[in-house]
Amino acid sequence: QSALTQPPSASGSPGQSVTISCTGTSNDVGAYDYVSWYQQHPGKAPKLIIYGVTKRPSGVPDRFSGSRSGTTASLTVSGLQTEDEADYYCCSYADNNYSYLFGTGTKVTVL
Amino acid sequence: EVQLEESGGGLVQPGGSLTLSCAASGFSFSDYWMHWVRQAPGKGPVWVSYIKGDGTTPVYADSVTGRFTISRDNAQNTLYLQMDSLRVEDTALYYCARAGVKFGMDVWGQGTTVTVSS
Numbered sequence: 001q002s003a004l005t006q007p008p009s010a011s012g013s014p015g016q017s018v019t020i021s022c023t024g025t026s027n028d029v030g031a032y033d034y035v036s037w038y039q040q041h042p043g044k045a046p047k048l049i050i051y052g053v054t055k056r057p058s059g060v061p062d063r064f065s066g067s068r069s070g071t072t073a074s075l076t077v078s079g080l081q082t083e084d085e086a087d088y089y090c091c092s093y094a095d096n097n098y099s100y101l102f103g104t105g106t107k108v109t110v111l
Numbered sequence: 112e113v114q115l116e117e118s119g120g121g122l123v124q125p126g127g128s129l130t131l132s133c134a135a136s137g138f139s140f141s142d143y144w145m146h147w148v149r150q151a152p153g154k155g156p157v158w159v160s161y162i163k164g165d166g167t168t169p170v171y172a173d174s175v176t177g178r179f180t181i182s183r184d185n186a187q188n189t190l191y192l193q194m195d196s197l198r199v200e201d202t203a204l205y206y207c208a209r210a211g212v213k214f215g216m217d218v219w220g221q222g223t224t225v226t227v228s229s
Contacts, residue, residue, distance in 0.1 A: 003155070003157075033213060034213055034214045036213070036214070036215040036216065038156070038216070040156075045206055045219040045220065045221060045222060046148075046156055046206075046216070046219060047219070048211070048215050048216055048217045050215075051211065051212060051213045051214075051215025051217070052212065052213030052215065055212075055213065055215075057211075057215070057217060087155070089155055089156060091156075091158070091216070093214060097170070097173070098170045099158065099170060099171075099172060099173075100146070100158035100161070100214075101158065102148075102155055102156050102157060102158060103155070104155060105155040
């Protein structure tokens, strides 16, 4: 059960956009619509910001959007704000062993 | 208010046992699958286990299979994680999380810390 692959870091200036990739396989990211994204600020629990590949929970700004192409999911944060500086993790259901995999995590810095 | 509150963490020697609890409130607990997720210091979250709403079909990460047991008491709105044969590498902050639509983990507790050390 290997973690999904994310870039370690990403950055942008306020107002700019940043896109984070999450690469898996045909057994996880590419297989089901059970891909989610989480934002985590230091000392806090992860917070769900995208589920079902593209859907936003109530209360999550529409600056956050999700997509998928093949076995790679992506999270885009548009119109970066200082409060978006955090760690971001993808997660996917994996059909081998009916398990879940988190990504390696991406630290987003707002310059 | 929808809430999850973990408890039961602590310091334990390698080979020891510990049972974590997660008290749920503000929602119909038995309607939801529930997860345990752990996060070692300075590392990302790692999924540990989940259980269906009716308490059936527990599934475990390879790293804890045979050592950890997930269970729930729907009458008490409580999720459990019994951890046996603990190893130093099990040291982490343990979260419980609710599985919502499309299995996104939409509610998290604040976590309880487990430290395995001699």
